[in-house]
Amino acid sequence: MQKVYLIRHGHPDIPLGERWCLGRTDLPLAPVGRMQAALLPFDHELTGKPVFSSYLLRALETAYPLCPNPLVREGLEEQDLGEWDGLPFSEIMRRWPELYAAREKDPDIWPESAETTETVRQRMRSAVLRCLEEAEGDLVIVSHKSAIASLTGQRPKLLHTSVSTLSWDGQALTVLDVGRIPHPVLTEAVCMALLQAAGTPAPVIAHCRAVAGKAMQLADRAEAVGAMPNRGPLYAAALLHDIARTEPDHAAVGAAWLRTLGYPEEAGLIARHHDPESDSLDDAALLYLADKFIQGDHEVTIDERFAASRQRCMTVEAIQAHERRYQAAKRIEEMLNRS
Numbered sequence: 001m002q003k004v005y006l007i008r009h010g011h012p013d014i015p016l017g018e019r020w021c022l023g024r025t026d027l028p029l030a031p032v033g034r035m036q037a038a039l040l041p042f043d044h045e046l047t048g049k050p051v052f053s054s055y056l057l058r059a060l061e062t063a064y065p066l067c068p069n070p071l072v073r074e075g076l077e078e079q080d081l082g083e084w085d086g087l088p089f090s091e092i093m094r095r096w097p098e099l100y101a102a103r104e105k106d107p108d109i110w111p112e113s114a115e116t117t118e119t120v121r122q123r124m125r126s127a128v129l130r131c132l133e134e135a136e137g138d139l140v141i142v143s144h145k146s147a148i149a150s151l152t153g154q155r156p157k158l159l160h161t162s163v164s165t166l167s168w169d170g171q172a173l174t175v176l177d178v179g180r181i182p183h184p185v186l187t188e189a190v191c192m193a194l195l196q197a198a199g200t201p202a203p204v205i206a207h208c209r210a211v212a213g214k215a216m217q218l219a220d221r222a223e224a225v226g227a228m229p230n231r232g233p234l235y236a237a238a239l240l241h242d243i244a245r246t247e248p249d250h251a252a253v254g255a256a257w258l259r260t261l262g263y264p265e266e267a268g269l270i271a272r273h274h275d276p277e278s279d280s281l282d283d284a285a286l287l288y289l290a291d292k293f294i295q296g297d298h299e300v301t302i303d304e305r306f307a308a309s310r311q312r313c314m315t316v317e318a319i320q321a322h323e324r325r326y327q328a329a330k331r332i333e334e335m336l337n338r339s
Helices: 031-042 057-063 089-095 097-105 117-135 145-152 188-198 202-224 231-240 250-261 264-271 283-292 302-310 316-336
Strands: 002-008 051-053 139-143 163-168 173-180
Touching: 002 117, 002 145, 031 057, 031 188, 031 250, 051 057, 057 139, 089 097, 117 139, 117 145, 117 163, 117 173, 145 163, 145 173, 188 202, 188 231, 202 231, 202 283, 202 316, 231 264, 231 283, 250 264, 264 283, 283 302, 283 316, 302 316
Parallel strands: 002 139, 051 139
Antiparallel strands: 002 163, 163 173
16 A cells, blocks of 8 residues: 655745636745745655655745655646636636636636646546556655646645645555645744745844744743743744845734744734734733844843934834834833842
């Protein structure tokens, strides 16, 4: 009995929240897609096995964290979607309203120029069987939504980097599981892999490490005054708080990435690491204060940190926001200093 782990590729380079009709259009992964792929090696069911991949870039980039040289095989590629290929569904709905409406009721309806669902099923099955013969054991295949759904029959469950498992007994492929999402605990090793995948610059990673260390010291002090910090999410959020530092509004972008990856608690802390929403001694306040104690990767005082950043405030609004954040940091520090 052999097992086949079918992985849908990570999120391609299209905006989060938008739906595009991607078949043979060859896009790389978006940063969050690279982060999704970076989680795969922490799923031990997927490691130590031969890795096969579609030739399309988004599949190859998903396979790389599992295997630097995946075996590219014909037949594993996505459905050719004809004249719809590479278009956002909002445009398809505008240009082909009747066909789009019909497809909403029957997802096997595509434009005449597209590859049929049955054709996809036949060539995908043949490709999987060839991979099974070549591997002579369990294997991993990185492919695409329509291609995988042609074998599992459950397209809605196939989110990015979801894992579906088939068995092969020499005669039939049997579906064992569909759409499992790898979701490792955000240990330090996992967080470092995510930072690297996101392309976070090395000095920013050093800053994140220093902030995480300081956050744990502040958690000790918070416990001494009766607070109850949740150390696991706090440590992970501190390590990842600047993961999107090169992006505009990096706190919001980083939080959106973590929510997409399935870590809402850490995402909430990252979203608030510039502006705590209350004066309570909660995890968001501890992360906020830890960040303010670290300049680059060195510890400074709150006054030193804010004196340095004050020089960059060029408008009345910026000065007011700076003062508000300074006062918030001082209030949190005072709460920690209570005996």
